Amino acid sequence: MTTAPLSTVTLGDEFARTLPEMALPWQADVAAAPELLVLNEALAAEFGLDPGWLRGPEGVRLLVGNLVPEGAAPVAQAYAGHQFGGYSPRLGDGRALLLGELVHADGLPRDLHLKGSGRTPFSRGGDGLAAVGPMLREYVVSEAMHALGIPTTRSLAVVATGTPVHREGPLPGAVLARVASSHLRVGSFQYAAATGDVDLLRRLADHAIARHHPDAGAAERRHLALFEAVVADQAALVARWMLVGFVHGVMNTDNMTISGETIDYGPCAFMEAFDPATVYSSIDHQGRYAYGNQPAMAEWNLARLAEAMLPLFADDQERAVELAVQALGEFRRQYNDAWTAGMRAKLGLPDSLDPAETAPLVDDLLVLLRDNHVDHTSFHRRLAAAARGDAEPARGLVLDLAGIDGWLDRWRALEPDAEAMDRVNPVYVPRNHLVEEALAAATGGDLEPFRRLLDAVGAPFDERPGLDRYAEPAPRDFGSTYQTFCGT
Numbered sequence: 264m265t266t267a268p269l270s271t272v273t274l275g276d277e278f279a280r281t282l283p284e285m286a287l288p289w290q291a292d293v294a295a296a297p298e299l300l301v302l303n304e305a306l307a308a309e310f311g312l313d314p315g316w317l318r319g320p321e322g323v324r325l326l327v328g329n330l331v332p333e334g335a336a337p338v339a340q341a342y343a344g345h346q347f348g349g350y351s352p353r354l355g356d357g358r359a360l361l362l363g364e365l366v367h368a369d370g371l372p373r374d375l376h377l378k379g380s381g382r383t384p385f386s387r388g389g390d391g392l393a394a395v396g397p398m399l400r401e402y403v404v405s406e407a408m409h410a411l412g413i414p415t416t417r418s419l420a421v422v423a424t425g426t427p428v429h430r431e432g433p434l435p436g437a438v439l440a441r442v443a444s445s446h447l448r449v450g451s452f453q454y455a456a457a458t459g460d461v462d463l464l465r466r467l468a469d470h471a472i473a474r475h476h477p478d479a480g481a482a483e484r485r486h487l488a489l490f491e492a493v494v495a496d497q498a499a500l501v502a503r504w505m506l507v508g509f510v511h512g513v514m515n516t517d518n519m520t521i522s523g524e525t526i527d528y529g530p531c532a533f534m535e536a537f538d539p540a541t542v543y544s545s546i547d548h549q550g551r552y553a554y555g556n557q558p559a560m561a562e563w564n565l566a567r568l569a570e571a572m573l574p575l576f577a578d579d580q581e582r583a584v585e586l587a588v589q590a591l592g593e594f595r596r597q598y599n600d601a602w603t604a605g606m607r608a609k610l611g612l613p614d615s616l617d618p619a620e621t622a623p624l625v626d627d628l629l630v631l632l633r634d635n636h637v638d639h640t641s642f643h644r645r646l647a648a649a650a651r652g653d654a655e656p657a658r659g660l661v662l663d664l665a666g667i668d669g670w671l672d673r674w675r676a677l678e679p680d681a682e683a684m685d686r687v688n689p690v691y692v693p694r695n696h697l698v699e700e701a702l703a704a705a706t707g708g709d710l711e712p713f714r715r716l717l718d719a720v721g722a723p724f725d726e727r728p729g730l731d732r733y734a735e736p737a738p739r740d741f742g743s744t745y746q747t748f749c750g751t
């Protein structure tokens with residue numbers, strides 16, 4: 264084992280220094296018997312962290328927050344949030360801590376953050392803990408999203424704590440070490456705004472500009488420019504989710520970042536049979552966060568961000584509202600552009616095609632996929648074979664043969680590029696039944712299925728022999744009853 268002195272790990276405390284009103288100094292619980300379950304060596308290397316040292320006793324203690332480098336100041340971050348439409352003025356890191364900022368090889372800071380590290384002043388009735396299964400879920404799904412090229416928080420490690428967590432029964436506890444561009448959320452702005460302290464709100468916005476959108480700093484109305492940048496990033500992000508069939512499941516304003524990265528892989532899932540009404544979360548009875556509602560929910564959340572930022576847009580409130588409405592009005596166009604371009608790429612069609620020509624083709628396909636309960640991921644991947652002359656793999660997924668044949672004829676007339684399709688349509692996504700299988704085995708102490716799944720989804724576009732089951736939808740009896748859970 265290589266060793267490196269702890270002094271080589273440097274953690275900044277910029278958030279805590281800049282926004283002390285939103286940062287409560289706090290310490291992680293001491294892990295009784297920490298055991299490293301998974302370490303993202305490639306990610307560690309991006310920060311110059313020695314994987315050998317991280318695997319050793321000191322490194323593992325760092326990864327659960329029990330070894331704090333000199334100068335670091337771990338904090339629980341304050342935030343508010345609309346949860347399923349209802350406003351909670353005080354949420355915050357109830358089971359998480361910001362350890363501090365690491366410097367990435369690109370020279371820019373990233374947050375090193377823990378989830379499952381014990382109670383904090385924001386815990387309310389919760390135990391501050393997390394179980395092995397849900398932390399490994401966040402690890403594998405976030406890394407799959409990254410491999411798909413979708414902006415996301417990253418997972419550095421999961422460490423079992425040796426302390427049981429009580430849910431429906433006892434479960435092994437774990438801490439996830441997460442890396443993100445920042446953990447600033449729409450809810451962070453809502454919290455700052457609710458204090459009534461405009462100076463705090465302004466410092467938060469300036470911190471976000473410096474961290475994520477330095478260009479906005481040069482704009483005449485820099486805070487409006489920040490808002491516009493967040494709108495654009497979220498429009499692009501949600502379009503990416505939609506194109507791969509990702510259902511976030513809990514798009515509360517406290518689970519939407521300012522950076523444009525996906526955050527909080529609680530009740531998330533990948534849709535199989537294409538249907539905009541798809542919901543997996545056990546508590547989402549109204550379908551608020553259904554697959555097809557995600558763009559509208561993102562827009563709703565951004566309206567809450569605009570409300571929070573209003574005092575920064577203009578001194579005159581009417582003028583501020585006018586500017587906010589105008590900026591938010593861009594969301595739909597930006598989302599539609601990103602979605603349309605993404606669908607054109609999935610179908611292997613050139614950018615030069617008039618969107619008016621491709622739109623009916625896309626719309627008709629979505630109706631076919633929904634009416635025939637077609638698996639989203641495998642259909643798009645198999646369509647490349649149809650572009651190469653063998654329609655059977657994709658055709659075989661659709662019951663309405665006349666319908667799909669008519670559609671295929673129209674599509675093929677546009678001369679789709681099969682190679683280009685293979686670069687954007689994944690073979691492997693973290694399918695729900697495989698995630699559950701891997702997490703159940705890991706909870707029982709067998710990490711092999713988890714490692715195999717991670718390996719498959721880590722190179723999602725690269726079809727490999729022996730991984731057929733990772734490319735197949737769930738067996739019939741699995742899909743219709745599948746549920747996911749928040750706050751696990």
Ligand SMILES: Nc1ncnc2c1ncn2[C@@H]1O[C@H](COP(=O)(O)OP(=O)(O)OP(=O)(O)O)[C@@H](O)[C@H]1O
Binds near residue numbers: 357385390526751
């Ligand atoms: N077991 C728990 N103990 C204490 N607080 C909790 C617990 N689970 C969730 N919370 C808190 O409830 C709120 C909503 O939880 P949510 O599931 O959205 O976030 P999370 O999964 O804990 O973390 P993150 O959003 O950082 O990924 C947050 O303030 C969170 O800290």
Ligand SMILES: [Mg+2]
Binds near residue numbers: 517518527
């Ligand atoms: Mg959350």
